[in-house]
Amino acid sequence: MNSPLPHTGKADGTVGKALEVLDSVAAFERPVKFTELLEQSTYPKATLYRLLQTLVNQNLLSHDPETGNYSMGLRLIRLAHAAWENASLAPIARPFVEELAAGAGESVHLAQLDNGQVIFVDKLKATDRFETLAQVGKVAPAYCTGVGKAMLAYIAPKRLDIVLQQQSFFPYTQATHRSAESLLGELPTIRESGIAFDREEHEEGIVSIAAPIFISNGRVIGALSVATSTMRYDLDRLTVFRDELLSTADKIGRQASSWHFPG
Amino acid sequence: MNSPLPHTGKADGTVGKALEVLDSVAAFERPVKFTELLEQSTYPKATLYRLLQTLVNQNLLSHDPETGNYSMGLRLIRLAHAAWENASLAPIARPFVEELAAGAGESVHLAQLDNGQVIFVDKLKATDRFETLAQVGKVAPAYCTGVGKAMLAYIAPKRLDIVLQQQSFFPYTQATHRSAESLLGELPTIRESGIAFDREEHEEGIVSIAAPIFISNGRVIGALSVATSTMRYDLDRLTVFRDELLSTADKIGRQASSWHFPG
DNA sequence: GAATTCAGTTCCAAATACTGGAACCGACAC
DNA sequence: GTGTCGGTTCCAGTATTTGGAACTGAATTC
Secondary structure, three states, X not given: OOOOOOOOOOOOHHHHHHHHHHHHHHHHOOOEEHHHHHHHOOOOHHHHHHHHHHHHHOOOEEEEOOOOEEEEOHHHHHHHHHHHHHHOOHHHHHHHHHHHHHHHOOEEEEXXXXXXXXXXXXXXXXXXXXXXXXXXXXXXXXOOOHHHHHHHOOOOHHHHHHHHHOOOOOOOOOOOOOOHXXXXXXXXXXXXXXXXXXXXXXXXXXXXXXXEEEOOOOOEEEEEEEEEEOOOOOOHHHHHHXXXXXXXXXXXXXXXXXXXXXX | OOOOOOOOOOOOHHHHHHHHHHHHHHHHOOOEEHHHHHHHOOOOHHHHHHHHHHHHHOOOEEEEOOOOEEEEOOHHHHHHHHHHHHHOOHHHHHHHHHHHHHHXXXXXEEEEEEOOEEEEEEEEOOOOOOOHHHOOOOEEEOOOOHHHHHHHOOOOHHHHHHHHHHOOOXXXXXXXXXXXXXHHHHHHHHHHHOOEEEEOOOOOOXXXXXXXXXXXXXXXXXXXXXXXXXXXXXXHHHHHHHHHHHHHHHHHHHXXXXXXXXX
């Protein structure tokens, strides 16, 4: 479906290896056979086999004996529910996000940074009745999304260095930043205005206006954006959302602080 | 928040142990300190410490150095997205579920069986605009929910034995089955009608009518229910949903079969 | 302000689990 | 019947994990 996945660094211990395999199953985005995994893997047959077996035992993968296919396991969904409920910004932010979405009449995205990637923890679209949750958990690159850049503009310099390493700078569109330098050039502007734009950098025809969310000690913990299509709003007109967006981001930050949000 | 969690059997290898720890963090449903985990754990201090460290490295947990709290990691959400997208029934069933929800004007739940527990992979409520996804990933006992019993009625006898072991038979309400025998007594009735009822067995005031979903080889892969409150429908009147429910379950099953759904 | 706790972290030799080459198995094809 | 190709199992060598005990540093008591 899409391009180069920046891959996690060190695989410490067996657990790391198992997760690496789990990721590689996830990357296929469909049920996958042993052999397919094998040729894609650095591990020898026997090792991979045992790793898969462990994952299946643990219900992190499921294995259909009839077809020999491996697919993702339901235990992940259970675990993620716990993560979403009490470690993501989403439940705290929910009411504010709803309000913003209703007012704006466009999609609102709530994102956090995970390992140099943007991960969407909530998405709401005022119009569609049902659309939503197919999207939660989706990831996107940080360097070419509004929410991503909004967060990068404010993270600690040493963390920024690490995160920059993890960016692929794959040129999704004409407007995509192609290098760390190019991206770094934009960050001061973002800091000045407190707002980041996605100028069709990730997907042709999609633009967004994003704001960072801060916790009381000054750290960024997430970002919020209003995204829309160039069919309905051009870039300049996106600023109509600016004030609402900033005030919502602020409210979420306050709420998170009073909840002792981890970060 | 609720009662006894039936706990996974064997912890094979390091991966199993790590996941056990991960589960125990999840069970707290809030950020948790090292010590709290320690007293709850069977592992010695040093071991638990290293296990936690590994999980944090792997982004399955996050650790706030200021407060010393551990909480669930965002990587789980990313992984779960993959699981939800291509290993759960939800994306396949979505359109049918929407239709049913719209027609019924009540909540529709789509569930699968994981390790003897019911896990909700989708929930829709026709009325609320936003409610939904806080619920996806939630688990419930199989022995006292409509969807759970609908599935139990059709799984292979040897698998049923295992699953029965995993039930706690905790008496949530007056109507809850208190033993395997009691539960087994109901299953033939379910098989005759192709429909299972939740008669306020899990929660006072909540009732549901549920139907199993079969794949072409005859195996149950999930269940679908319409749930409502006794304020609006009493048990008998729930049967108004029967035909729609059965036909939707059937459509989902067909669709899943043609997609070579794992199971 | 020295003495005592206590949470959290590090050490290290012993115990254990993981590794991967090679051999094996069963199904299908030729 | 023989060959090939997924997939699974064996087993000795090796790398990881283990956990008692000792350490650190911050907070609490005396």
